[in-house]
Amino acid sequence: MRILIADDDEFTREALIESIRWESYGIEQVLEARDGIEAVRMASRYHPDIVLTDIRMPKLNGIDFAERLTEICPSSKLLFMSGYLDVDYLKSAIRLAALDYIEKPIRIDELELAIKKTTELVQSSQRKELESYKTRDIERQRLVRILIDKSARTEEIKGICEVVNFPLNTQYVALCVTEIQSLKNENDNISLVNEFWNNQNIPCIGDYLGNGEYAFILSVVKMDLRRLESLARYLLSQYPKEFYAGIGSKVFKLREVVDSWEKARKASEICFFFPDIYLSVYDESFLKRTSSSQGYHMEFLNLMKSSPNHLPEWIDRVSQSFIFQKAYEKDKFCSLFITIANTLVNEESSLLLKVEQLYHTADIGQIVRSNRTVNQLNQFMQELCQEYLEVINRNSRYSLITRGVIKYVVNHCSKTDLDVQEVAYHMHLSVPHLNMLFKQDVGTTVSQYIRDYRIEQAKKLIANNSYKMNAISEMCGFATPSYFTRVFGDCTGMSPWNIGSSWAIYEAECSA
Structure with missing residues (x-):
């Protein structure tokens, strides 16, 4: 003060x-x-x-x-x-x-009493102002969500606009901004963009939608799109390689903002396919651009069986094909790669241990869609293909029985009662015979392999730093957290409770 x-x-x-x-x-x-x-x-x-x-x-x-x-x-x-x-x-x-x-x-005592009362009043006013600001901020973000939702009610929209002082009955343009690299807090990014437009006397509200995507609604009066584009280009130039954006069409009613938003998202897909372009303005020709990805999946399945070593080249070719056809449809592109990634992981479940971001097959869709550019997605798919090739090349040295055991263990390791008897029953072999065949190929017994696989999976989950130890022990098939701790300590010489995010450092030091 x-x-x-x-x-x-x-x-x-x-x-x-x-x-x-x-x-x-x-x-x-x-x-x-x-x-x-x-x-x-x-x-x-x-x-x-x-x-x-x-x-x-x-x-x-x-x-x-x-x-x-x-x-x-x-x-x-x-x-x-x-x-x-x-x-x-x-x-x-x-x-x-x-x-x-x-x-x-x-008298100093009287003055101090007056100062004390006054400072308390100032602090109370500041707290109320902060709470009011936070409330208005939340309401602004809620308004954005409502405006880009087709089910929005007119009376609800008007009520919130009055609360947050967002203009009614003017002209509006939606802006779809995507963060290429997560360098700042989401709220900081919203404030940054809102402040820029408000400084241009253009009322702006924004919200974070997830996967690096932000929605902003601008209230524009007597401003053409070329001027708006120029300002947006200047804003993005201040943060090179951090964001790209799409600008929607100008609309004249708040209920029509959803149309401008859908066009802004469509325009931003150009930037997804062309990372050197950081701003795109929607035009009607986007509606004519379409493609079919049906043939790609069949082509991939044939290639995976006949010539898997060509998969990385094929991934590159598919990416270029989408661009060459001018079919800038991110959803179709991502859906195709989600299907491909799921097929690879289902074929070789041990990829869940190999690929850094991947923990469950359910993660694949979120991982693919979280990539902000075609290059980022290509890199993930290339890594997945390379790991797949390493796995099948390694497994090619094993017998069909050993490969069957590995696949069964990977798919069922979360079962606390998984043991060599269950695996032998599944493979229609006796336990001694199965252990003999498996050890000839891998060098360990089936029970040792089950334990080692669980520990490797636990290491990866601990390094992720997003899971509680109780959850990790359950996901890795350990009956209790205490049993998990004991087995983990026996295998690694370390306690999982003390490792946390330092596991990656520990691994790097051991491999140096």
Whole structure:
């Protein structure tokens, strides 16, 4: 907090500054002014939270200064001090909503009491203002969600617009912004974009939708799209390779914002396929661009069986094909790669241990759609294909029985009662015979393999730093957390409870 002390008597000002421990009341800066004119100038520049002013001052008296203060800093709390207890002054102080009227000579204890009450009031006002700001912020984000939802009710929209002071009955444009790299907090990004447009006198509200995607609604009046595009391009240029955006069409009703939003998303898909383009404006030709991905899946299945080593090249070719056909349809593109990734993982479940981001087959859709550019998605698919090739090349040295055992263990390792007897029953072999065949290929017994696989899976889940130990022990097929801890310690020499995110560092040191 700041306080401004205005008094023409230098001795009084210095005595007040030195006699009170201002920091104990949360006041970090004490300003001083010698007369009313200087007080106006200081208030205009620093916007003090509290003003303690004498009434009789040269150039501009305290009452006149206080009247100007209400225009300059309406939230400043006012305290008067004077050696002249005059009825007219008291009436003026009441009219100007002064919090206190302190007589001179000033008693420090009385002044400190007044300062204490005033600072508490300022702090209370600041808390209420912050809560009100947070509420309005939440309502702005809710308004965005409602506007891009086709089921929005007109009365609900109008009600929230009035609460957050978003213009009604103007023209609107939707902006779809995608964060290429997650470098900032989502709320910071929303504030950054909102502040930019508000500084251009363009009311703006925004919300984070997930997967790096943000929706912004701009209220534009008498501004053509070319000017809007120029401003958006300038904004994005300030954060190179951090964001790209699509601009929708201009609409004339709040209920039509959803149409502008869908077009903004469509426009942003151009940037997904062309990472060098960071801004795209929707045009009607986008509607004519379409493609079919049906033939690709069959082509992939044939290639996976006949020439799996060509899969990485094929992934590149499919990506280029979507671009060459000018079929900039991100959803179809992602759906195709989700199907392909699921097929690879279902064929070789041990990929769940190999690929860094992958923990369950259910994660595949979210991982694929979380990629912000075609290059990022291509990189993930290339990694998946390379790991798949390594697995099948390694497994090609094994017998059909060993491969069957590995696949069964990977698919059922979360079962706490999984053991060699169950695996042998599934493979239609006796336990001794199965162990003999398996050890010839892998070098360990089936029971050892089950334990080792579970420990490797646990390491990966611990490194993710998103799962509780109880959940990890259950996911890896350990009957109780204490049993998991004991087995993990026996195998690694470390306790899982103490490793946390440091496991990746530990592994790197061991492999160095």
